[in-house]
Amino acid sequence: MALELNSSPQASRGLAMARAAEAMLRALGGGEVRLLLPAIAVVDPTARQLGVDAPDFEEVAVSPVVVRSAAAGVELLFPAAAISAQVERRQAGSAEELFNSAAGAVYGGRTWRVVGCAAEHFAGTPYLYRVRVQ
Amino acid sequence: MQFAIDSFYITLRDRLAALNPQRTVLIDGIARPAVVVTANESVTPATPLADCFYVECGGAREVEALAQAPRPLLTMDCTITYMTRGKAVGGGDRGRLLGELDAELLQICAPPVTEKCDYTQSPAQPLGSRVSWERPKFEDAKQEGDGLRRTARLTIFTFAEVMA
Numbered sequence: 001m002a003l004e005l006n007s008s009p010q011a012s013r014g015l016a017m018a019r020a021a022e023a024m025l026r027a028l029g030g031g032e033v034r035l036l037l038p039a040i041a042v043v044d045p046t047a048r049q050l051g052v053d054a055p056d057f058e059e060v061a062v063s064p065v066v067v068r069s070a071a072a073g074v075e076l077l078f079p080a081a082a083i084s085a086q087v088e089r090r091q092a093g094s095a096e097e098l099f100n101s102a103a104g105a106v107y108g109g110r111t112w113r114v115v116g117c118a119a120e121h122f123a124g125t126p127y128l129y130r131v132r133v134q
Numbered sequence: 135m136q137f138a139i140d141s142f143y144i145t146l147r148d149r150l151a152a153l154n155p156q157r158t159v160l161i162d163g164i165a166r167p168a169v170v171v172t173a174n175e176s177v178t179p180a181t182p183l184a185d186c187f188y189v190e191c192g193g194a195r196e197v198e199a200l201a202q203a204p205r206p207l208l209t210m211d212c213t214i215t216y217m218t219r220g221k222a223v224g225g226g227d228r229g230r231l232l233g234e235l236d237a238e239l240l241q242i243c244a245p246p247v248t249e250k251c252d253y254t255q256s257p258a259q260p261l262g263s264r265v266s267w268e269r270p271k272f273e274d275a276k277q278e279g280d281g282l283r284r285t286a287r288l289t290i291f292t293f294a295e296v297m298a
Contacts, residue, residue, distance in 0.1 A: 038162035038176075044256075045166060049147070050140050051174030052254050055162050093160065101162065103176060 014125025021127040022079035030064025036103040073134035080126045135194045138292035140253045149242040159186045210290045217283040228282045265292045
């Protein structure tokens with residue numbers, strides 16, 4: 001007899017881990033990082049596609065974010081909930097797609113270029129995003 | 135030459151939208167026909183999107199046979215690259231889907247001519263000449279990661295724009 005999985009407890013565990021991760025980032029002194037994301041604006045699509053009109057980027061503040069050194073550059077740790085909200089707002093396919101569309105991340109008075117990201121999952125739910133910047 | 139590139143791109147874009155309205159990609163949160171001029175897009179870490187035609191144009195050069203003509207004929211090499219990961223689990227259908235992309239590219243490149251217009255103005259202003267191109271030549275497909283990529287090459291012909 002097949003074991004029928006009830007996804008509700010699993011989803012609850014994943015959400016609990018996401019909340020715990022955000023609390024941990026806050027406890028570690030996570031600050032604010034501003035992501036440069038494409039602005040959601042109605043522009044002339046043809047002018048945009050021809051490169052006549054440059055896309056607008058808006059600074060989206062995300063916190064708490066922990067910044068730490070990595071092998072090549074810096075690693076930013078983002079809470080999943082804040083990123084999920086932006087993914088939904090911008091109708092991005094995924095958090096990875098959101099980070100890949102970013103022109104950069106502003107921290108410490110400097111704009112860092114996003115070079116990659118990876119998600120940490122628990123019980124099938126992402127709870128943390130590691131974003132490498134240079 | 136920019137007007138020629140713009141005209142070529144707009145023609146391919148509009149033909150693809152008419153041929154296969156479902157062939158779209160999401161860029162900057164906006165869905166658009168899956169034809170993109172690489173040089174017109176922002177530099178971001180986004181890897182090239184699957185099932186999308188990426189157009190790159192090289193430098194212009196004169197056709198030697200018409201070098202003495204009052205208005206020289208220019209040529210420009212153009213590469214169109216595209217990749218698919220397939221839709222089936224394991225990507226076993228990517229060969230067939232790449233074939234569909236090949237067919238669509240052939241169709242949107244025909245007829246191989248379009249009016250050259252200044253699309254920086256609204257409405258677009260005809261410039262009194264045409265842009266034409268060869269039928270694309272397809273190179274062998276290459277496996278890159280989980281995607282199957284192909285490059286097609288063609289040459290674009292256009293008369294130099296007369297500067298006032």
